[in-house]
Amino acid sequence: MSETQQHDIYPSMTVSTDNKTEKIAPIKLGERLKEIRKTLGLTLEEASQKTGLARSTLSKIENEQISPTFQAMQKLTTGLQIDIPQLFSAPKKVTATGRRDITRNEEGKAHPTSTYEHELLAIQLTNKKMMPFKSKVRARDFSDYSAWIRHDGEEFLLVLSGEITFFSEFYEPVNLQQGDSVYYDANMGHMLISISDDDALILWVTAS
Amino acid sequence: MSETQQHDIYPSMTVSTDNKTEKIAPIKLGERLKEIRKTLGLTLEEASQKTGLARSTLSKIENEQISPTFQAMQKLTTGLQIDIPQLFSAPKKVTATGRRDITRNEEGKAHPTSTYEHELLAIQLTNKKMMPFKSKVRARDFSDYSAWIRHDGEEFLLVLSGEITFFSEFYEPVNLQQGDSVYYDANMGHMLISISDDDALILWVTAS
DNA sequence: TAACAAAGTTTCCTTTTGGAAACTTTTGTT
DNA sequence: AACAAAAGTTTCCAAAAGGAAACTTTGTTA
Structure with missing residues (x-):
């Protein structure tokens, strides 16, 4: 369909990753998945083989055309060796601190x-x-x-x-x-x- | 039907474990959800109102008769004010993990x-x-x-x-x-x- | 223990997901 | 530029999820 009927699939939600709970804006699971797949350098086909999900299904998830079942999500996380929080937590928060500390040999x-x-x-x-x-x-x-x-x-x-x-x-x-x-x-x-x-x-x- | 038709909804899944990557029992999402709901002192009906999911749907999820969609899971987490990891890493918090992994020289x-x-x-x-x-x-x-x-x-x-x-x-x-x-x-x-x-x-x- | 209410489960049906294959777009090669 | 191969998207349909209501179980009170 050319008329994207992007009904809001994802409401906002909070995720607590490490120790701090952060409120994350409507999570774009698809977007996030695509990022992960790209950083792993995988094609849809390869990801398909790793996860056992059809290439078409992955495509739809990435483009937020469907909301994967938990089952599918488990296949994703196991197949791509990621853990669930990783799927949700926003990829970056640039805390561009630029600390650096050099310790010379024997000088600790x-x-x-x-x-x-x-x-x-x-x-x-x-x-x-x-x-x-x-x-x-x-x-x-x-x-x-x-x-x-x-x-x-x-x-x-x-x-x-x-x-x-x-x-x-x-x-x-x-x-x-x-x-x-x-x-x-x-x-x-x-x-x-x-x-x-x-x-x-x-x-x-x-x-x- | 009284004869539980328990088709395997959840594939096995490996979670952080010992150095021998161990297969942890399929995560009982339903069981976990029930626990959470109980500790919140909610009935299915109340949980239904909070989450916007039908009472019947919640029942099925708890009894592992269906695998909720991500959408449903989000309604769960927002409605019950829990976060995703909580849904998964359930009865854990076993502080005394005793993992160990040796890597010999040049064998990484x-x-x-x-x-x-x-x-x-x-x-x-x-x-x-x-x-x-x-x-x-x-x-x-x-x-x-x-x-x-x-x-x-x-x-x-x-x-x-x-x-x-x-x-x-x-x-x-x-x-x-x-x-x-x-x-x-x-x-x-x-x-x-x-x-x-x-x-x-x-x-x-x-x-x- | 009958009668009732509340909680939970199952049925039945509609909507949505997930997969195979057709189709389109992108990338590379000659 | 023309084509081939690879990557990605869409279509179509079977299978599974989600909701309303019927049904069953559990708990309470007379």
């Missing part, structure tokens, strides 16, 4: 403990989403710790040099060498010991 | 571009707060880029080997050597080039 802020020698990075910036630091792992034995280390958030760890054993509450210990990395939930008990001749050097990034 | 998922060779780490885990990856910086000149790279979130970068120049929109270029790191807002235009003989190797962690 030292913070020694009995088991680690931490070197905090990027301490000039506050309100960061991530906390990066390098650590020299001095612990050599399980008994160097009194209990699991456990805290909020998620943690990423990369071995910069040496070799360590990574203990965690729900898994068997693993050895990690230079270049190896782990990502884990930090509320799961965890601890590290060096097993190389020299104390291992670790890069750590935490987010909560 | 390759993702080459004209300027970088990215190696994505910890790809088994979804719904991460951070996205870690290593990159070999192939770009050698400003002109290798067509425009500033800019995206949501914050970024932390550590030079694993080699030397780079870090260009950014609001600052003078700086050279970074092995062990040096930067933390910056990724919506500020940025780009990297290698200036060492060998292509520099970078660790990158993004959070948004």
Whole structure:
């Protein structure tokens, strides 16, 4: 039909993405989907194969000619590996802050403990989403710790040099060498010991 | 009909899980909706008035006899003043997830571009707060880029080997050597080039 | 436990979605 | 410019959703 009968398919709605609830103007689900598909570099045909939805159906959804069923939406989210909030949250809010903080090698802020020698990075910036630091792992034995280390958030760890054993509450210990990395939930008990001749050097990034 | 004709409305769906991508039971949207309605102390009739959906329709949704359209879902969320994620991530809030994902050296998922060779780490885990990856910086000149790279979130970068120049929109270029790191807002235009003989190797962690 | 009301379910029918295929537009190639 | 291939849109129809009303179940009171 040439006379677009764009009846308002979408009323306004609120979505709470992370921790803040934001009111989002009438969501253009179709528009949003198209954006996502484009950034994934997919054609309708490819998206069709990934999602199991017909190419024509995808087209109609993108052009807001139909309102997909929940079923269809599930196929979308699973097929394209996105999660539902992503489908709704507006793509951009330009908070063009332009912060930058450089930390030269060995010039972070030292913070020694009995088991680690931490070197905090990027301490000039506050309100960061991530906390990066390098650590020299001095612990050599399980008994160097009194209990699991456990805290909020998620943690990423990369071995910069040496070799360590990574203990965690729900898994068997693993050895990690230079270049190896782990990502884990930090509320799961965890601890590290060096097993190389020299104390291992670790890069750590935490987010909560 | 007393013989429940439960045709599978909801395909299985994977939700953020352990390092072994686990298939979580099909989301019981209906069940969830019923829970919500009950805690709000509403009858189907009242919910019907609030949402504008027929009482019968609500019943069918709750009993998983139909898969609501997105339109219907919006009426639900606006009418009952809930947000979408709430509809899905129902009885969760299991704080003690114990996810863990190890990526051995060089065994991340390759993702080459004209300027970088990215190696994505910890790809088994979804719904991460951070996205870690290593990159070999192939770009050698400003002109290798067509425009500033800019995206949501914050970024932390550590030079694993080699030397780079870090260009950014609001600052003078700086050279970074092995062990040096930067933390910056990724919506500020940025780009990297290698200036060492060998292509520099970078660790990158993004959070948004 | 009969009678009634309120809540919830099912039926029946209309409207809308979703898929296959026809059709149109865009992109690239010679 | 002419054509072919790829990408996207529209059409047509079967299948599924949504609403009104009939029906069933649950709960309350006499």
